[in-house]
Amino acid sequence: MLRIHYIFVGKLKTPFWRSAADHYDNRIKRWYKCRETIIRDGAGKDPSEKIAREGRAILSKITPGDLVICLDEHGRTMTSTGLAHTLQTWFEHPAKAPCFVIGGAYGLDQQVLDRADILLSLGPMTLPHELARVTLLEQLYRAGTILKKIPYHHA
Numbered sequence: 475m476l477r478i479h480y481i482f483v484g485k486l487k488t489p490f491w492r493s494a495a496d497h498y499d500n501r502i503k504r505w506y507k508c509r510e511t512i513i514r515d516g517a518g519k520d521p522s523e524k525i526a527r528e529g530r531a532i533l534s535k536i537t538p539g540d541l542v543i544c545l546d547e548h549g550r551t552m553t554s555t556g557l558a559h560t561l562q563t564w565f566e567h568p569a570k571a572p573c574f575v576i577g578g579a580y581g582l583d584q585q586v587l588d589r590a591d592i593l594l595s596l597g598p599m600t601l602p603h604e605l606a607r608v609t610l611l612e613q614l615y616r617a618g619t620i621l622k623k624i625p626y627h628h629a
């Protein structure tokens with residue numbers, strides 16, 4: 475089964491984000507073996523310390539088999555069809571599995587961004603990390619339906 479790894483900072487605490495994420499996650503899991511790594515929100519009041527602590531934890535969870543895709547509003551944008559086809563090419567790389575990384579409230583540490591193979595933007599506006607997570611999952615579900623020719627994406 476094709477694999478996807480997620481690294482997310484913080485648990486989804488708000489019930490409606492949790493429920494929306496589960497909705498797409500349960501569908502994606504029919505096709506792909508998904509592994510979710512949750513990084514604890516960095517303790518402390520100083521945002522730069524939090525980001526640095528979270529960054530170290532994220533880097534420690536990335537394995538050599540991960541193709542690192544950091545979600546970042548300054549990254550490259552793709553259409554949903556483009557993501558589907560790109561996902562297909564990532565899946566064809568036998569030694570690597572796509573690993574999607576989403577930061578916490580203050581974003582991702584520069585060292586994590588530097589480790590990324592790809593920076594992927596969901597659009598130029600800044601989303602709360604919970605919504606970025608749900609949007610990513612919906613787009614991965616959509617990509618799966620495009621690849622499997624399931625009538626969900628009507629472009």
Ligand SMILES: C[S@@+](CC[C@H](N)C(=O)[O-])C[C@H]1O[C@@H](n2cnc3c(N)ncnc32)[C@H](O)[C@@H]1O
Pocket residue numbers: 544545546547548575576577578579580581582594595596597598599600601602603606
């Ligand atoms: C609240 S945002 C952090 C914003 C912060 N200003 C920054 O420097 O990144 C939390 C996380 O959600 C993700 N995110 C938010 N908006 C995004 C977008 N438009 N495209 C891709 N990822 C986004 C990123 O992974 C980001 O680290």
